[in-house]
Amino acid sequence: MSFNDSFFAAKFGIARRDLENYLQDALSRGGDYADLYFEYLATSSIGIDESIVKSATQGVSVGVGVRVIAGERTGYAYSDDLSPEKIKHAAQVAALIASGPAKVEKTSLHEGVKRNLYPVLTAPSETAFRERVELAQRADRAARAYDPRIFQVQVTYADNLREVLVATSDGVLNFDRQPLARMSVFTLARDGNGVPQQGHSGGGGRYELSWFQNERTPEYFAKEAARQALVQLDAVEAPAGEQIVVLGPGWPGVLLHEAVGHGLEADFNRKGVSAFSGRIGQQVASPLCTVVDDGTIGGRRGSLNVDDEGNETQRNVLIENGVLRGYLQDNLSSRILGAKPTGSGRRESYEHIPMPRMTNTFMMAGESDPADIIRSVPRGLYCANFAGGQVDITSGNFVFSASESYLIEDGKLTRPVRNATLIGNGPEAMKYVSMVGNDLKLDEGIGICGKEGQSVPVGVGIPTVRIDRMTVGGTA
């Protein structure tokens, strides 16, 4: 597709010359760089609770953000009105970050290379609403049918279709159509009059709606959510203190996101406020660990054809055989550091300034048989699922909360344990990785990453991994 056939050209009559003019307005006070980010976002969501379809919402928002960089300074303005006067006004407001005569020659825009990691003909948002409601209802029925002890089920289904157009004073012109869908199932189980326990499962990606018919059905997520709640009915208190921890494959990769991913975002490192600052080339994990952030995996929730600054996403090696290799860059940090952009500039919406962010972050498979890894542990904790995590990038301390875990006794999984937080220190924790499984798995596609008030969809993944020492925050 060429620019003239693209969404914003066709629907809003935006011409290449208009973009060049707005960029010129943005640089009229002497800025070094400017970009425009046009966004049209259509969202839908469905909520089922007590088997009643209680909510169905859809809507549209549209707007443009204008950014000007002058040295290390950023000026930003946006408009939810795409009339030429309003865009021009936003460009002039953003321009005020610089003070002086214009110094950049008029930009001439060139379309970037085209590829499509999510060749979706009909986005889920474009299908009949009733079809999507029926998918959610199937999940509700399946979770209830799984076991009579399941007494509450909530299903949410949400999708969106984002059309973006990025034009920069470096001459980049890129547009993308980004579909995304996700289903989540929450369950509550109870034994007689006992304490209720919750379970949660979900998934999705940048796929057609048929993915939920063929690849991951509503029944799949429903059963998983029900199973997790039932497991917790027998849970015992979690241990407290340092333990051997084994992480199961898939979603527990959130460890990498918190322990190393955030600390490698270039904005923190150029300011010298990350525990990983100045550590490129140093051993920060056991030699068994190779960690990558890859925005190019087809259909994944964290993948993008181009990032929100118009750069192609790529596969970035963060840690190779335990040695720190690189940071995740956006345009601002790469300009200041003289580094290449890594396709990691992302933003929540046109109202937000882009920052270096992760896409799909995972550890490469190792050689151990997962069963051998569990067998090798005399006493420890096996974590199959997590509810999320957080990191203080300056001290490097991170936590993540286990939502499904089991005691390991004499090399066997025994009793399920109650929710517990695990805590460690970024540059230290992964030095204790002593076995890496051959079973790399990516998560099901539900991750949301928050940074400085901006949320973006991400993915994680990990094989089964043994960590010899980590603090578990239980009560036993």
Add this chain to the structure above:
Amino acid sequence: MTFDKLPEIAQAAIKQALDGGAGDAECTISEGDEFSASVRMGEVETLKEAGSRGAGLRVLIGRRMGSSYTSDLTPEGIRHMVRSAIDLASVTTEDPHADLPDADELGSIEGDLQLFSEDVAGLPAELKIDSAKRAEAAALAFDPRITNSEGGSFDSNIGGRVFANSRGFIGAYRSTYCSVSAVPVAIQNGAMERDYWFTMARNFAGLEDPESVGRIAAARAIRRLGAVKVETQRVPVIFEPRVARTLLGNLFEAVEGRSIYRQASFLAGKLGEKIADERITLIDDGTIPHLFGSQPFDDEGVPTRRTPVIEKGVLKSYLLNTYTARKLGMKTTGNASRGITGNAGIGHGNFFLEAGDKSPEEIIRGVRNGFYVTELIGSGVNIVTGDYSRGAVGLWVRDGELAFPVSEVTIASTMQEMLNTVAEIGSDLEFRGSVSAPTIMIGEMTVAGR
């Protein structure tokens, strides 16, 4: 289009919805103008200035609900929004409890809540940038170990809200806020620690001095330097006000109507029972002038009010909107809360724990061996079961004194046990945001470390 025109747009949307077959409808319009300036190491880092608005509509056809939203407030955009919501009401299911508030429940509280101040709109950019610079500079000057910074910032917002429904309610109000914050980084022996502090007010004149913000932030970062991991043990745990607030956040989730009717809260079915130490009195009050949790009516057009949630340890009330109230056979408490999209959820007004009579120093003095928590990270609180386990940073208490910094540990217990073993409540209640708590000491929790 000025703010004064928005009520007409809301009413026009409702009329169109009724004409299009809806039995009832409600429309929310909100607008906001934001300004933010951040400085780092004395230089301006970012300036952001812009405004936006959006409208949301909920319709009822019989007992079926549909909702939609748009950022396009032109007649065409509104027409599209109305059609969208009506279409969706045909795919939802009959819900016997779906309804708007009764006409006699609607209204707005009397008097001016003083949520809006002209001085925020008129502030020159230089003054705002200067506040951010002064806060950061004071932090950097505080101690030679503060050698880096994530910066100082000034943020302000001018917001407007309109709500109308088909049962005759129409209301509008504007609000402002501004804040100054600083995030210094302290370095010692190659290890770094950061912390932050802020001031926030409805008007510029109400902000605390930027220098004091910077100094407090710096002192907080400095006192974290040289933190160690302690051995795993059970000890008294003191939550300073900034982290005590988060316990109230957890309690809010446990008393809001949705988790109650779904039995997804450890407090479901406990109304009228003693669930906490008798020193605990927890209030929700959306009617206090100036404060950040105040508004004249909730997001369904019901007047806000003062609701004692826990009184002397007894659970007195849940916090409800119209839907959850009908599910539970109760009355709304005026706690409906919504953004532009979807149906009304539940929010709090000013949600606070009544102060006790001991100063925080006196509380610390009474502890021989314990943990004074200054920051919590992670989301390890399970509202269904009450299980509590979070990452913590703070200072170890030895013989009544703050002795040394501690990090990379967790604190764990259950919310039930924590509520029942509250040992002390401080006198230091301050309204710094919409959730406020004084210092709280819990008799004993598990601190997991080495």
